[in-house]
């Protein structure tokens with residue numbers, strides 16, 4: 001049973017072995033699932049989820065897509081670009097204040113001509129009410145609004161990484177590997193939630209593990225459990241209780257902020273492999289992964305897969321944090 005879906009991402013994305021980095025870290029072979037290459041501007045993990053969220057929106061004859069996130073939200077940027085591609089209007093509710101000149105993801109949001117409302121942290125806490133009010137306004141103007149939640153992490157968006165798990169299973173057999181771990185960043189939980197469900201449904205090898213880049217492990221366990229429960233209800237499925245593995249402790253100074261170590265890790269991966277991570281999600285998670293490797297974790301397997309979920313545009317607003325520090329030794 002597959003819900004409405006439209007094709008947006010270029011799939012399958014490559015699964016690449018990072019040989020120089022693996023040698024320099026002295027651990028298992030590190031593979032990267034290049035979901036940063038799902039597309040060019042509307043890139044990253046969100047595009048997999050949006051295939052289903054947008055599919056549902058079109059099924060419901062929506063004319064306006066509403067969603068929300070931080071000012072540098074990758075999800076909002078991917079949604080605005082995708083809506084433009086589909087000829088739909090888009091309204092973003094961004095947490096924070098307007099920035100001028102616009103940079104990174106916000107610059108791309110603005111290029112699409114989408115409507116943007118800014119909300120303070122306390123206003124953002126009332127997001128459901130904001131969406132409800134906006135929907136009524138749009139309806140009065142003859143439009144039909146469809147709301148995609150933060151990060152497209154709900155029972156619909158889960159399908160993106162359920163299907164990605166099937167793709168990974170094919171990748172593993174093509175490369176003849178049996179990875180012990182599939183690692184990702186958790187920001188709103190839909191990527192890990194989808195992988196967990198997808199592992200169960202498609203028999204994917206390895207433990208699905210995520211490093212949270214905000215909140216804490218308890219938050220993500222509850223969020224993913226709720227999304228999986230809603231998925232079962234909506235799609236009439238029944239799955240047993242599945243393990244949710246979150247490695248907490250690498251949020252650093254907070255969401256959207258990183259410590260020096262993360263910037264050094266980004267530099268290391270770029271210099272050894274020519275692959276660009278970002279300070280908010282993938283760089284923070286990868287840095288956590290390297291620190292755990294140095295503590296002796298993830299050594300009980302020959303192969304580990306890191307899912308590169310995109311986010312390159314979020315790098316540029318952090319340009320000043322990179323300073324001039326040289327590439328560190330691994």
Ligand SMILES: Cc1ncc(COP(=O)(O)O)c(C=O)c1O
Nearest residue numbers: 074187188189190191281309311
């Ligand atoms: C680049 C990037 N990587 C990872 C994540 C985390 O994925 P999820 O929100 O599905 O937990 C996000 C969004 O939150 C993201 O934008």
